[in-house]
Amino acid sequence: MSGAYIRLEKANLVYPSYSYSSKSIKEAFFNLFTNKGKYAPQAIHALKDIDLYISEGERVGVIGPNGAGKSTLLRLIAGIYPPSCGVVQVSGKVRSLFELSLGFEQEATGLENIIYRGLLLGETPKSIRAKQKEIIDFADLGEFIHYPIKTYSAGMLVRLAFAISTSVSGEILIIDEVFGAGDAAFQQKARTRMQSLIEQAKIIVFVSHDLSSIQNICNRCILLDNGRLLFDGKVQETISYYKSVLVGR
Amino acid sequence: MSSVANYIKRIWTSRYFWLHLVNADLKYKFRRSRIGLLWTMINPLSLMLMISIIFSVLFKTPLEEFAPYVYSGLVVWNYMLASTIIGSGALISSEAYIKQFNHPLMIYCIRANLVGLISFLIEIVGLLIWYSFINISNVLFLILQLFIVLPILFLFGLPLTIITSFLTLRYRDFGQLTALLMQMIYFLSPIFLDISLFEQNNLYLLLYYNPITHLMNLVRMPLLNGKFICSVDVLFSVGFSFVLWIIALVIIRKMEKQSVFYF
Numbered sequence: 001m002s003g004a005y006i007r008l009e010k011a012n013l014v015y016p017s018y019s020y021s022s023k024s025i026k027e028a029f030f031n032l033f034t035n036k037g038k039y040a041p042q043a044i045h046a047l048k049d050i051d052l053y054i055s056e057g058e059r060v061g062v063i064g065p066n067g068a069g070k071s072t073l074l075r076l077i078a079g080i081y082p083p084s085c086g087v088v089q090v091s092g093k094v095r096s097l098f099e100l101s102l103g104f105e106q107e108a109t110g111l112e113n114i115i116y117r118g119l120l121l122g123e124t125p126k127s128i129r130a131k132q133k134e135i136i137d138f139a140d141l142g143e144f145i146h147y148p149i150k151t152y153s154a155g156m157l158v159r160l161a162f163a164i165s166t167s168v169s170g171e172i173l174i175i176d177e178v179f180g181a182g183d184a185a186f187q188q189k190a191r192t193r194m195q196s197l198i199e200q201a202k203i204i205v206f207v208s209h210d211l212s213s214i215q216n217i218c219n220r221c222i223l224l225d226n227g228r229l230l231f232d233g234k235v236q237e238t239i240s241y242y243k244s245v246l247v248g249r
Numbered sequence: 250m251s252s253v254a255n256y257i258k259r260i261w262t263s264r265y266f267w268l269h270l271v272n273a274d275l276k277y278k279f280r281r282s283r284i285g286l287l288w289t290m291i292n293p294l295s296l297m298l299m300i301s302i303i304f305s306v307l308f309k310t311p312l313e314e315f316a317p318y319v320y321s322g323l324v325v326w327n328y329m330l331a332s333t334i335i336g337s338g339a340l341i342s343s344e345a346y347i348k349q350f351n352h353p354l355m356i357y358c359i360r361a362n363l364v365g366l367i368s369f370l371i372e373i374v375g376l377l378i379w380y381s382f383i384n385i386s387n388v389l390f391l392i393l394q395l396f397i398v399l400p401i402l403f404l405f406g407l408p409l410t411i412i413t414s415f416l417t418l419r420y421r422d423f424g425q426l427t428a429l430l431m432q433m434i435y436f437l438s439p440i441f442l443d444i445s446l447f448e449q450n451n452l453y454l455l456l457y458y459n460p461i462t463h464l465m466n467l468v469r470m471p472l473l474n475g476k477f478i479c480s481v482d483v484l485f486s487v488g489f490s491f492v493l494w495i496i497a498l499v500i501i502r503k504m505e506k507q508s509v510f511y512f
Contacts, residue, residue, distance in 0.1 A: 023420065023421045024421050025426065028420065080349070080509060081509060108273065119269045122266070
């Protein structure tokens, strides 16, 4: 257990066909007798033989076209999806920033939701209470913090979500495009805060279509296409490879 | 073996999270109405009144004997419903969490079941308050024995929630099947029908091999008869839970990892 690392060896992920079809006993029963037409959904091979080793200090950007398997890769590393075959080993406390505003309690106030989300992110009641004031200050919602979440505008919700999610750090930080939160002033604040979060983390895996923020944050970059790892190298090399091979395709 | 220990450890480390979910569920349940907690008691109370009055007229049973019998049966039955029918949605309703965090899925079953168990406690308090006017010593007797009865109930209810919620996630119409099954069991259990009715009609087997009978006896023995809970009832309940746990653990072992694909 020395140091944080991520190790993938011949990792494959297949979305089984049952995740799209045959969700009831009735269907499963009738499928025994009928020929499934040729439009029956097939299993999707989302990640193919990925070999990847990320060691401490690396900040890895993940780029590639839509449907390349970027988000699937992040969820595989975060332990949400199991590998269909191959090895996935992760050492270190993983913190993932996916869809920020999922899992809010609409009926509860902003204040309650801070505690609530904090616990969800693995804080203890004590530690989250200690951070509560700082989160309130950062979200800067004024008296709305005492109102139920359902009264919030979309922008306010994002601000609160961002403030909470980024208050808890981890050794391995997994980020799936979270920038673009709130108005211009808040975006600037958000960027500074992300920067400090990034400095604290030992490993970062960052998915984005925004190549300039990849260049700002990362010191290594991998290119995925159609579930395969196409290129792995320095940020500039990968980006120019991406542009030359895939963008003009 | 170590994977089981690891699983339990992960449930323990995420305890703040799921305990908070339970807390939020209860708050939500009681926040929407002015009388909140009272609603939980009114439900079995009104059902009991209705059933008792009809039956005391039909079978000429004295109301004051029959009513607590019905209420204690309904309270246990409500927990069974919470464990199965309500509990069957435990995983589906937690989709947002399951897709974002790598917590063991059993915590969402524990969450749903604990809410049911706490509702059971609130309903029981209603029963105890009312029964203390009739027989205060039996009430105290039951309160003492609740420390044994509650864990037994939870040990029985939790695997039920695990089984139904995992299968409902896989087969979305399993919930309807559960509802149908529970409706059948409802009429085959001594909830409002007197035990003697089963005995007179040679329905012994139905009565004695039905775990619901034994679970209800755990509440009825101390409260209605002022006796210690019977070892047969305890053994039967625990034995049946044991079988349910084996099924539940097999299901978790086979389905837990793949479950994220079923949404």
